[in-house]
Amino acid sequence: MTGALGILRLPSDVRFGYGVRAGIATATAAIGRRAFVVADPFLATTPAFAETVEALEAAGVATHIHTEVPPELPVPVVHDAGRAAARFGPDVVIGYGGGSALDAAKLVALLVSHGGDLDGYYGENAVPGPVVPLVAVPTTAGTGSEVTPVAVVSDPDRELKVGISSPHLIPRAAFVDPELTLGAPPSVTAHAGIDAFVHAVESFTAAALPVDLGGALPVFVGRNALTDVLSLEAAGLIHSALPAALADPGDRGARADMAHGSLLAGMAFGAAGTHLSHAIQYPVGAMTHTPHGLGTGTLLPYVLQACLPATVPRLARLGDALGLPAEDDPARRAQGTVDAIAALCARVDLPGSLADLGIRPQDAPGIVDLTLQVRRLVQIAPVTADATFLRRIVDAAIAGDRAALADNPPTKA
Template sequence: MNKRVKEGQKLANHGLATIKNTTEIIWGSGAVENVSSIIEKNKVKRVLVVTDPGIVKSGLIDLVTPQLKNVEYTLFNEVEPNPSVQTVNKALDKCKELETDLIIGVGGGSPIDVAKAVAVVYTNGGSIVDYEGIDTFPNQSAPLLAIPTTSGTGSEVTSFTVITDTERNYKLTVGGTRVAAKWAIVDPQLTLTMPPGITASTGIDALVHAIESFTSRASFHYSEVLALDAVSLISGSLRKAFYQGDDLEARENMLLGSLTAALAFNNTRLGNAHAISHPLSAFFGIAHGIANGILLPTIMEFNLLSCPEKFARISEAIDPEVKGSMLEKAYESVHLVRCLAKDIKIPTSIAELGINKAEYEAAIPAMARDALKSGNVLVNPRKTKLEDIIDLYHAIY
């Protein structure tokens, strides 16, 4: 059991709390214009920009690169969804060639996670696979500026990076306060051009973050206030962001909800949905947010009776007019989440993705073993055995 999970159990069992947030956050419309001031104040000379082809094609990268006119920079734009160890290594080579003194990650969770992984290995040597776990490396990672363009992962403020080891079909997590970005520029204007599909998958992922943090065994007052506020912000704005993507207020609420949920789960970890979703991405290439969106109602049902009072409060955060007893409200939370997911066209099952049933079922034992390795299982509100995870994989097909 890793150190962070032991701390999480202590929080849950004894009411102790350690609040971790090491990232300086610059928030608001137009915040992206502060890239140049960070560079000037810190006397940066060489910059590696890590992003993906979609960000380059959208033109969003052009809000960043003109601010680098007084420094030498390299643009690495080869990050894929569920980024691999190989991609980290390629970006690391560019980092070394340039002798970078600042890394900037621009995009969704994938580019920012790659930027974080490169920052870790650049100052510690070896490979990112050497550092799986929490606080497994000695040196502070290289200075990193994270600029999110989606409202979902919260990677810009979290102390984790998740990278796919394709040789093992395994998503590894590297964590600790030294992983976190030094700065995050969080500008809702950068999310206005997100297409509906990405709005849905990243938005539902942020909602999973909020719900899993709120119900985590490691939750405490600070994290619960943040998580419940995130549930309200996201559930109240995701439909409008999906169907009316140029609505700045909806985009602001979504990005704030994503950020707030991330600040919460950075201190609590998550739960079974994230533990089970990572193998789905590693084995079948399912987008992280879609995997979480399919899992969320099923995991809520699995966990509900372990803390019904919390699920009742989730219901009230989604719909302040909800009626009934505490238990009726708790069950209503599952219904409300299912309706939201359906409205933004999140698939309801793995079968809808066209994945062969026989291949899927053959992979379940290995996926379940990998899921059980996650520290998220240990803070899930309901104690979970290998057999439970196998049943949950079958339930979502």
Template sequence: MNYFGTIRSPRELIAGAGQRKVLGLVAKRLGQRALVVTDQRLAGDAHFQSLIVDLEKNGLAVRIESGTLADVPAESTVLAADAARDFAPDMVIGVGGGSCLDMAKCLALLLSHGGQPEDYYGELKVPGPVLPLIAIPTTAGTGSEVTPVAVLSDLQRSLKVGISSPELIPTVAICDPELTLTCPPGLTAIAGADALTHAIEAFTATRRPVTPGLTQERVFVGKNDLSDQFALIAISLLWQGLEAAYTDGNNLEARAQVMQGATFAGLAFGVAGTAAAHAIQYPVGAVTHTAHGAGVACLMPWVMEWNRPKIGVELQQMAGAMGLADAAQVIPAISALFARIGIPVTLAALGLAEDQLDWVAEQSCGIERLIQNNPRPLDRSDMRKLLSAAYSGDASLIQ
């Protein structure tokens, strides 16, 4: 260890069953006028309505923005921000899955600084603090409640784009596993597998040369000694709880393990970043129209196999966290877990056509910020080998 590390997190993180009921007390310390962002389905949910009642009992004026769409089309954030300006909110509260939390982040940004979402695409483009933001996740996967990232769909570019800035980290995150009890098995699996992929990629990311300015020049600084602690705990919690939560959605202990695991994974990758599995999923998701979590989880064992020569120490540490005998068992165990919860095992099963592999290889290599975060280099030829293995299910194609 070189004892270099960084963690960026909410000012306050509250986790535990029933903790959603603290919302009103938390919110009234931050302001008086709350814009509450959710989607149409959750807006009618009894738990959501109780949150609104709690806010109003604590003296807050509330406006509900329930128009969040899946994958957050960029233009929808502009329309919602324009509609909210006459309310003049002094805080934003996001309630829901990753899309709702990302929408809340974008509204806090646009209401604070104006402009268009594309003005802030990339890293460190947000010029200063945004409105105070409270994040309340109802799924356990993206970790958006603690991360510096908002992901949008840019329909003009036909791809997903990110706004990455520490200014987008919520002021407060309230993580109540009771809110995930009604999450269906398929979504539980996809979200939890996404979280486990976040933790693995953060834990196995490249370690960058340390300079005094590293944490100020980049949002994602690579593997470090502080993010490693959160990543390893996340791997342990998700390994213990994910299949149990998938099998029995009423298992509150398993739900709590998965939610806390997803949050810790968010804390880890929020500074360490993700790597090749996420880079490949961007073009794969664009052509297969499959869920992000399913795509990255499908790819993760194959990427780990490619990285194996460079991550021996990490695999041994993961084995310890997972209760496995040795490092050699880790990748097969992750692959088997994903298969048991319904994640496609190969890119072919995910729906990718074989004649799209060359295009995917080219596009993936172009996402340099993620490819450069991978512990083992990947050029165009290497990427094609990796994709062939992931498509066919033949690990011997990876050298």
């Protein structure tokens, strides 16, 4: 085949910018009359949330507010929410909060529509059909969950967090209003923000997977012509806005760029997928109980360094998107991109190694074994990531020694 191939799956109504939350009530009323609202417990106490609920009622939408949304989303809590929702009988589900609230809303819609327990839907494409329409309102920038086909839960019976991935979980509408992110505390801004950057970079450096054009598509299809533009724009926005949003949490321009970038990154990775930083974070997060973005951000420079020989042209294009100084030699350009990304991680105060997260050298074999189980992400890596390759990354990331992964040592730390 010659020529570009593009695949993108998205909500049918995506709105971004200061003030777009004013449209939530009208858009919801056009979908349904009974809204089960899954809201983050802190955000549910804010005036902005009260205004939205008032506007919904005024538009003729009956609401039931559910705020039992603990971080990490333990499965029993989601089952309780599903039962509460089934009693209410919603014809639309609204998620309002960070990734945890949005993922909970997706799973509530799934349980209301198809019943049973969540473990019947773990993995890819196990959701049998459409779910109650979802309206997603993120307050972090961000997981991108407002536009993605994924929800992640903690199952007490399993070592790793588990994902439920299906295009049926893509919300019907997403309202991304940066105003709602202004109050996010520094650690949430940093960890959610760097995770959005990892989504942009990993969707851009993902493999272009072979696709059976006549068959059922996998949830994640690899990088393609439609996701590339979104990934690059997202990476450029977040690279400059994240340090600014941390330096001044009230910087409205930086908050807008972060919300914009995380939305675009979500649009890209929701179709393309992410790869090794995410795959290795699964066991690292389970062992250390550290936030998702803290782990993916810490791992990204190591993953990119290890994948560099296979991704020189991509990393060079990424360097252009980040606005790095011109460099004629593609290999040096690619190395400069990895160095700049490591510098961004340091600027937002991520630790330099997995040891700083509490991982010990003797943990490496177990991490590699568990990473290999996250097959759907490992296979999206731009190189064949076998146990030996993963072990090199994990050892270097524990030691904080990125140079150990370079054919030539990095030009600058």
